[in-house]
Amino acid sequence: MKNNKKTMIITLLVLVVMISASIITTGVITANNQTEKVQTVFYRLPPQDENALKQMVLADSRIQELIKDKSYDFSVQGQSIKGQDWNLAVGVVLKADIGAERFNKWLDEGRTDKSVIEKYTGVLNVGYNYAYDLIINADGTKVDEISAPSARFDYIIPELTGADREKAVTIALADPRVQELLFGKNYAVVPGSVAMWHSSKDHQKIGAGLEIQLDKVYSIDYAWPLAEYDETKYTSFPYYQTQTRNMALEVSSLAILIDFEKESAVSIIPHSVSAITQDLQIQDK
Amino acid sequence: MLKKIVLILSIVIVTTVFTALPVTANTAANPLVVLSLNGDQFVNYDFDNNTTFTQGRVDQAVTIIFFGNLSTSTVDKSTIYAAFDSNGFNYGGSTIHGRVNDTGSWVTNGDGGRKTSAADINGCHYRLYAANGVNMWDPTYYHKYVVATTHKDMMLGVDYGHNEDAETLILQCAIGHPGWAVFQNYAWFGNYEAPRWEGAQYWDNNGYGSAVRLP
Numbered sequence: 001m002k003n004n005k006k007t008m009i010i011t012l013l014v015l016v017v018m019i020s021a022s023i024i025t026t027g028v029i030t031a032n033n034q035t036e037k038v039q040t041v042f043y044r045l046p047p048q049d050e051n052a053l054k055q056m057v058l059a060d061s062r063i064q065e066l067i068k069d070k071s072y073d074f075s076v077q078g079q080s081i082k083g084q085d086w087n088l089a090v091g092v093v094l095k096a097d098i099g100a101e102r103f104n105k106w107l108d109e110g111r112t113d114k115s116v117i118e119k120y121t122g123v124l125n126v127g128y129n130y131a132y133d134l135i136i137n138a139d140g141t142k143v144d145e146i147s148a149p150s151a152r153f154d155y156i157i158p159e160l161t162g163a164d165r166e167k168a169v170t171i172a173l174a175d176p177r178v179q180e181l182l183f184g185k186n187y188a189v190v191p192g193s194v195a196m197w198h199s200s201k202d203h204q205k206i207g208a209g210l211e212i213q214l215d216k217v218y219s220i221d222y223a224w225p226l227a228e229y230d231e232t233k234y235t236s237f238p239y240y241q242t243q244t245r246n247m248a249l250e251v252s253s254l255a256i257l258i259d260f261e262k263e264s265a266v267s268i269i270p271h272s273v274s275a276i277t278q279d280l281q282i283q284d285k
Numbered sequence: 286m287l288k289k290i291v292l293i294l295s296i297v298i299v300t301t302v303f304t305a306l307p308v309t310a311n312t313a314a315n316p317l318v319v320l321s322l323n324g325d326q327f328v329n330y331d332f333d334n335n336t337t338f339t340q341g342r343v344d345q346a347v348t349i350i351f352f353g354n355l356s357t358s359t360v361d362k363s364t365i366y367a368a369f370d371s372n373g374f375n376y377g378g379s380t381i382h383g384r385v386n387d388t389g390s391w392v393t394n395g396d397g398g399r400k401t402s403a404a405d406i407n408g409c410h411y412r413l414y415a416a417n418g419v420n421m422w423d424p425t426y427y428h429k430y431v432v433a434t435t436h437k438d439m440m441l442g443v444d445y446g447h448n449e450d451a452e453t454l455i456l457q458c459a460i461g462h463p464g465w466a467v468f469q470n471y472a473w474f475g476n477y478e479a480p481r482w483e484g485a486q487y488w489d490n491n492g493y494g495s496a497v498r499l500p
Binding site: 039040099100127198199209227228267 | 484
């Protein structure tokens with residue numbers, strides 16, 4: 001009996017020490033019983049200040065190295081496709097004690113009051129998979145530190161190569177149904193719209209998607225080829241089947257999905273102007 | 286006694302290793318961000334279930350905070366839903382789950398939201414989250430507030446997502462409500478999504494959240 005008590009006490013002590021050590025080493029945040037990155041919301045500066053801060057960051061040779069060869073520029077059938085595989089966000093963390101009234105005043109006055117700023121900060125995303133946190137000095141004139149790359153997902157999203165992009169646009173514009181739909185209309189491939197199409201379950205590359213913007217809204221009655229994607233219904237890769245749906249729609253653009261293995265457009269999705277916003281002006285995105 | 290200690294310790298070690306592994310594995314790779322508003326916190330995506338809150342189980346990105354101009358301002362889910370009814374958000378959606386921490390404890394709030402198309406064709410859909418299902422309280426900047434995810438249902442099973450477009454559409458509706466102030470893309474919410482198709486989900490989110498201030 002005495003031995004049992006001793007055993008229990010020693011085991012309990014060891015257990016407490018191990019759990020404490022586990023919490024300290026993993027930095028547990030209990031949003032969902034797993035560890036996550038905690039980030040204080042950071043706020044945007046007025047456009048001119050934000051642009052100056054971005055230019056300062058982009059002038060840093062370490063940043064330039066990270067985004068080297070991450071832009072693309074090519075033409076297919078007279079369509080110029082330009083874009084970049086990186087994204088830079090910069091801003092400021094505000095002092096916690098400024099209070100609601102001053103916070104609202106800062107928002108209303110265009111975020112120009114610098115006395116509310118606690119520090120400058122930023123994030124550089126490269127490709128689909130990696131992000132770098134930036135520590136910027138107190139007056140926003142120098143990148144003090146660039147973090148090691150952190151994975152943005154707990155798996156790897158396949159990246160789209162330059163050849164993939166060119167292939168996708170070439171296949172889309174050569175597709176007889178796309179040509180039929182575009183005949184007699186002015187159109188343009190939306191810059192930056194040529195994007196990866198991958199499976200959800202196992203993150204395999206299926207192909208690519210792109211969007212073609214029409215010069216105005218057209219009434220189109222068509223038998224639309226649409227890839228119904230359903231990993232429960234279609235249990236093997238690429239988890240979709242193309243069906244045809246007859247629909248007459250007001251169409252402003254076409255989203256096109258290209259299957260690289262089939263080397264064909266398997267989905268031509270009509271996009272319409274949203275009924276709730278057609279009379280409203282689109283703002284800065 | 287030594288044998289007993291060794292046996293129990295072995296069980297403890299095995300148990301600890303197995304329970305600790307997922308936590309450690311998710312630390313570096315998990316992109317979910319807990320956003321902090323001077324104390325209050327929320328996760329920057331909502332989830333397709335109410336028990337497993339992992340990166341592989343997200344539904345849509347948090348893109349908007351609705352908050353009050355004054356401590357006495359009325360900001361709650363029912364007020365916002367009622368206001369957007371006039372913009373055509375007249376249909377309920379399936380329940381998805383947000384994770385929020387208003388009072389020091391993490392809770393899940395399930396919400397179906399409101400959408401503009403019953404058939405999910407060319408529709409816009411938002412969901413609202415609050416710790417108690419009504420609203421939350423931030424004593425520093427925001428007073429009463431709720432957070433929202435946004436997406437479009439372009440064609441069921443074929444094309445949905447488009448978070449940024451949906452955010453813009455809802456802000457455009459918000460502008461039309463008397464006394465509401467819109468601050469588009471005012472803060473970094475850490476949920477940047479470069480354009481990509483994940484099955485039928487089209488991800489496209491600039492990572493900047495917006496704020497709508499109610500009078």
